[in-house]
Amino acid sequence: MLAAARAAQKVDEAAFGGPGAVKVIAPAKVNLFLGIGQRRPDGYHEALSVMHALTMHDVLRMRLAPAQPEGPAGLSIALDCRVAEGLPPLDVPPEDNIVSRAIRRLAEAIVRSEREQVSVLLEKRIPAEAGLGGGSSDAAAALVGAAQLWGLAADDPRIEEVARTLGADVPFFLHGGCAVLDGAGDAFVRELAPMGSPVVLVRPAGGVSTAAAYRAFDECPVPVPASDRDAALAAARAQDVPLRNNLATASESLLPALADVRAWAEACPDVQQALMSGSGSAVFALCDTFEAAGRAAAQARLRGWWAHATTFGRVRAAAVPSR
Numbered sequence: 001m002l003a004a005a006r007a008a009q010k011v012d013e014a015a016f017g018g019p020g021a022v023k024v025i026a027p028a029k030v031n032l033f034l035g036i037g038q039r040r041p042d043g044y045h046e047a048l049s050v051m052h053a054l055t056m057h058d059v060l061r062m063r064l065a066p067a068q069p070e071g072p073a074g075l076s077i078a079l080d081c082r083v084a085e086g087l088p089p090l091d092v093p094p095e096d097n098i099v100s101r102a103i104r105r106l107a108e109a110i111v112r113s114e115r116e117q118v119s120v121l122l123e124k125r126i127p128a129e130a131g132l133g134g135g136s137s138d139a140a141a142a143l144v145g146a147a148q149l150w151g152l153a154a155d156d157p158r159i160e161e162v163a164r165t166l167g168a169d170v171p172f173f174l175h176g177g178c179a180v181l182d183g184a185g186d187a188f189v190r191e192l193a194p195m196g197s198p199v200v201l202v203r204p205a206g207g208v209s210t211a212a213a214y215r216a217f218d219e220c221p222v223p224v225p226a227s228d229r230d231a232a233l234a235a236a237r238a239q240d241v242p243l244r245n246n247l248a249t250a251s252e253s254l255l256p257a258l259a260d261v262r263a264w265a266e267a268c269p270d271v272q273q274a275l276m277s278g279s280g281s282a283v284f285a286l287c288d289t290f291e292a293a294g295r296a297a298a299q300a301r302l303r304g305w306w307a308h309a310t311t312f313g314r315v316r317a318a319a320v321p322s323r
């Protein structure tokens with residue numbers, strides 16, 4: 001049965017090879033530093049953020065083909081989403097998936113009106129509503145893939161313009177590595193020297209909606225000490241950034257299991273430091289060695305939590321060879 005499923009998957013993946021096809025990786029991120037400030041008139045909050053990409057990633061296989069003559073005029077998108085074992089299915093229909101929205105929005109921005117179909121096979125390994133930027137990274141990867149399929153230059157400014165309209169975190173994934181961002185957390189300030197060290201991601205059952213976390217923050221805002229902001233702004237390397245997140249209290253109020261994960265990480269001998277990423281619900285834990293990271297992940301799984309050992313990386317949403 002498993003062999004038959006694997007064979008079927010191979011056939012599908014083979015359909016995404018050759019000319020007119022592209023494979024794109026969409027890495028996860030964590031926020032080494034997140035300092036949320038005032039709510040702005042547009043509803044977004046000021047945010048000083050230091051994001052670091054991880055080598056753990058989703059995969060998008062994309063293909064461009066002329067549409068069926070009897071099909072709709074203009075662009076049609078066929079999205080097939082496969083979720084890794086142990087993760088719940090996505091709660092959005094394919095047409096509302098941020099991947100479909102990204103491709104449609106780029107087509108509009110470049111005024112592309114060809115009658116054609118973009119097919120996407122999205123392999124999800126990054127859990128949703130985890131503060132790991134999975135949807136945002138998929139969106140950036142979809143823009144990179146569609147740009148390549150349509151022959152746009154990789155540095156065409158419309159790609160980044162469209163990225164900003166899709167979400168505050170999306171532009172980061174076009175740069176990747178480690179970066180300081182300000183504005184609403186969407187404006188690139190500068191790059192930091194990235195790390196390559198091991199990190200364990202731990203997520204209790206249940207996610208945190210980003211919008212709900214910001215609402216909870218407004219009810220009880222926690223300021224970030226100026227000295228921490230200064231240290232984040234002064235850092236030259238990822239490892240010099242102080243690990244802080246002033247959204248964590250708000251997210252813990254929405255998902256109390258987050259406090260259990262924090263307490264576990266503080267007591268775990270294999271964990272050096274830990275912090276909730278973004279609005280949660282994943283916590284990332286720094287470990288000295290890959291062995292320690294593997295042990296910590298195994299311990300977290302024994303408690304019934306999702307856990308994954310990975311590494312920080314100098315990676316971004318990028319096309320890769322398909323084999």
Ligand SMILES: C[C@@](CO)(OP(=O)(O)O)[C@H](O)COP(=O)(O)OP(=O)(O)OC[C@H]1O[C@@H](n2ccc(N)nc2=O)[C@H](O)[C@@H]1O
Pocket residue numbers: 031034043044045046047049130131132133136166167168169170183184185210211214277278279280
């Ligand atoms: C908290 C962070 C930290 O990196 O990430 P996640 O935890 O979502 O991964 C980000 O600020 C999230 O960015 P992103 O997930 O792209 O959010 P968006 O889709 O743009 O916005 C979702 C909602 O969050 C709120 N929002 C987002 C960003 C911001 N600076 N201020 C806000 O108030 C708004 O209510 C908005 O409607």
Ligand SMILES: Nc1ncnc2c1ncn2[C@@H]1O[C@H](COP(=O)(O)OP(=O)(O)O)[C@@H](O)[C@H]1O
Pocket residue numbers: 090091092096097098099127128129130131132133134135136138208210278279280281
């Ligand atoms: N490709 C996608 N991957 C993940 N979530 C998606 C995707 N497309 C749309 N979504 C929606 O976005 C929500 C937030 O997803 P995600 O970006 O993974 O979380 P976070 O903002 O915590 O990093 C999901 O609950 C889902 O409803």
